[in-house]
Amino acid sequence: MNRLVTVAEMTLRELTRRRGVLLLLLLMPLVFWMIRRDSYVGQSIRALFLGISWAVSTAALFAASGARELEPRLRLAGYRPHQLYLGRMLGLWVLGLAVAVPFFLLTVIDANNLRYAGIALAMLCCVAVAAPFGMLIGALLPRELEGTLLLLTVVAMQMLLDPASPGAKLTPFWSSREIATWAVDHTDAGYLSRGLLHAAVVTVLLIVTVAGVFGVRLxxxxxxxxxxxT
Amino acid sequence: MNADEWLRVFAAELHQRRVAVDAARHVVAEAATHLREGGGDPWLVFGSPQAYAATIVESIGTAPAPRPGPVRLDARGITKRYGRRTVLRDAALTVRAGQIAAVVGANGCGKSTFLRICAGLISPDAGEVTVSGRLGYCPQQGGTADFLLPDEHFVLVGAGQGLTREPARQAGRAAARQLGWEADRDVPARHLSGGTRQKLNLTMSTLAAPDVLLLDEPYQGFDQGSYVNLWDQLVRLRDEGRAIVVVTHLLNQLDRVDVVLDLTSSAK
Incomplete structure (x- = not known):
C-alpha cells in the first residue's frame, strides 16, 4: 500500500510542478464551456464534460509516456507492476477531481434547474474513464505525438457522432452525454443508469487492458x- | 604534466597498487598540500608518480586484496538479434562477489544491450542469466523524473525496498556524498547539470544496497574529480563484496577492474 501511495504522490507532485500544464488543464474545459455558453445550456455542459475528459486524458497520456524509462528501474527496485500503474492512476484520479470541482461549482452558479447530483456523477465518470484511457494510449504508443493525435481523433469522433447512433456507445465518454441528458433535460432514470453502467464497464475494461499492457512490458x-x- | 595532472596520475597509481581508499586519499591530500605550500615541480619534489607511489606502498603497505566470493552474476550463451543483424553472439560473463567487470567494445557492439539483458529489461534470443542477490541498474541516460527533487527520487526508490521516507532520504544523501555531491538542495532533476543528473541516476541504483550492480557508462558528463570519486566508490563497493559490471569505452580504467568482457568480436 505504501508503494502504491508513494507512486500516486510522486505523480501528483510531478504534475503540480508543471504550472503551464495545470493552467491548460483548467483552460481546456473552460474554453469548451465558454464556446457553447450562449447556446442551449445542455450543449455547454456536454462540451464542458468533453473538455474535462480530454484534459485529464492528455495529462494521463503524458504522465504515462514520461514514466516509461523510470518504471523498469522502479520494477528492479522492488515495485510490482500493479503498484506502478494503479499508483499512477490514483494520482491522476485525484488530479482529475481537483480539475472537476471548480467546474462543478461553475455550473451550480451559472445554470438553474439542473439535477446537480447528475452533473457531479457525470464529472466523476469523465475522470474515472479519462485517467486509464490516457494511460492506455501512453502505454501503447511510445511517442507522445502519436498518442496526442490518437486522443484528438477519439475526442473529435465523440463530438461529431450522433449520441443516439449505435457507434457512439463504443466511444469512451458516451456515459457523460447520457447522464448530462438526465441532469439537464430531466429525462427518465434510464439515461442515468445506462450512463453509469457504460462508465463502469468502460473503466473496468480500460483498467484491465492497462494491467495487461503493463504486465507484459514489466x-x-x-x-x-x-x-x-550464498 | 602540471601539479593537478601529476596528483591525478599519482592517485590512480595508488589505487592500482591497491592502497586502501582512505589511506590513498590522505596521502594524495598531503602531497597536494605540500605542493601548494612549498611550490615547485612535483617531478622534482617527489619524482615520477609511479616511483613515489611505489615508495608509499613500501611504507604503508596495501590493503589485502579481497578474495572473490561466490558467483553473483552468471550470463551464458547470450545471443541477441535485431532483424537480420546479430548484435550479440554467445556472449558470456561470470562475476563474483568482490569483483568489478568491465564490458568493452566498439560503438554498436551490444554493450548496453548485454547489460539490459543481464538486468532482465529485454529478452535475449538465446542464453540465460542467473543472479544471486539483489540487482541494481543504472541506465546510460534517462531513468529520472524531470520534475521531482533528488530527495523525492530517493523516497520513490526507497519505498520499493520498504524503506520509509527519512531513512530513504538519508541513505540517498549519504550515497550522493560518496560521489562528491550534496543532494540536499530542492532542485528538480531537470535543472541539474548533466553530470549531477547522472550522479542522481547512479545514487538511485546504489540506494537499495544491491548485491549486483549494473552500470551503463555511468560517468557521462562527469568532471575529472567526479570521475575519480566514482571509481573510489566502485572500489569501495567491490571491497564490501558487491559484484559490479561497468559498461565503458574508457580503456584507461581497465587496470582497476578484475574481469574484462570485450564484445567487439561478438558483433556481426
Whole structure:
C-alpha cells in the first residue's frame, strides 16, 4: 500500500510542478464551456464534460509516456507492476477531481434547474474513464505525438457522432452525454443508469487492458533466474 | 604534466597498487598540500608518480586484496538479434562477489544491450542469466523524473525496498556524498547539470544496497574529480563484496577492474 501511495504522490507532485500544464488543464474545459455558453445550456455542459475528459486524458497520456524509462528501474527496485500503474492512476484520479470541482461549482452558479447530483456523477465518470484511457494510449504508443493525435481523433469522433447512433456507445465518454441528458433535460432514470453502467464497464475494461499492457512490458523475463544469496 | 595532472596520475597509481581508499586519499591530500605550500615541480619534489607511489606502498603497505566470493552474476550463451543483424553472439560473463567487470567494445557492439539483458529489461534470443542477490541498474541516460527533487527520487526508490521516507532520504544523501555531491538542495532533476543528473541516476541504483550492480557508462558528463570519486566508490563497493559490471569505452580504467568482457568480436 505504501508503494502504491508513494507512486500516486510522486505523480501528483510531478504534475503540480508543471504550472503551464495545470493552467491548460483548467483552460481546456473552460474554453469548451465558454464556446457553447450562449447556446442551449445542455450543449455547454456536454462540451464542458468533453473538455474535462480530454484534459485529464492528455495529462494521463503524458504522465504515462514520461514514466516509461523510470518504471523498469522502479520494477528492479522492488515495485510490482500493479503498484506502478494503479499508483499512477490514483494520482491522476485525484488530479482529475481537483480539475472537476471548480467546474462543478461553475455550473451550480451559472445554470438553474439542473439535477446537480447528475452533473457531479457525470464529472466523476469523465475522470474515472479519462485517467486509464490516457494511460492506455501512453502505454501503447511510445511517442507522445502519436498518442496526442490518437486522443484528438477519439475526442473529435465523440463530438461529431450522433449520441443516439449505435457507434457512439463504443466511444469512451458516451456515459457523460447520457447522464448530462438526465441532469439537464430531466429525462427518465434510464439515461442515468445506462450512463453509469457504460462508465463502469468502460473503466473496468480500460483498467484491465492497462494491467495487461503493463504486465507484459514489466514482466519478469524467462531468461533471468534468481538464485538464493550464498 | 602540471601539479593537478601529476596528483591525478599519482592517485590512480595508488589505487592500482591497491592502497586502501582512505589511506590513498590522505596521502594524495598531503602531497597536494605540500605542493601548494612549498611550490615547485612535483617531478622534482617527489619524482615520477609511479616511483613515489611505489615508495608509499613500501611504507604503508596495501590493503589485502579481497578474495572473490561466490558467483553473483552468471550470463551464458547470450545471443541477441535485431532483424537480420546479430548484435550479440554467445556472449558470456561470470562475476563474483568482490569483483568489478568491465564490458568493452566498439560503438554498436551490444554493450548496453548485454547489460539490459543481464538486468532482465529485454529478452535475449538465446542464453540465460542467473543472479544471486539483489540487482541494481543504472541506465546510460534517462531513468529520472524531470520534475521531482533528488530527495523525492530517493523516497520513490526507497519505498520499493520498504524503506520509509527519512531513512530513504538519508541513505540517498549519504550515497550522493560518496560521489562528491550534496543532494540536499530542492532542485528538480531537470535543472541539474548533466553530470549531477547522472550522479542522481547512479545514487538511485546504489540506494537499495544491491548485491549486483549494473552500470551503463555511468560517468557521462562527469568532471575529472567526479570521475575519480566514482571509481573510489566502485572500489569501495567491490571491497564490501558487491559484484559490479561497468559498461565503458574508457580503456584507461581497465587496470582497476578484475574481469574484462570485450564484445567487439561478438558483433556481426
Amino acid at each position: 514482466r519478469r523475463r524467462r531468461h533471468l533466474h534468481h538464485a538464493p544469496l
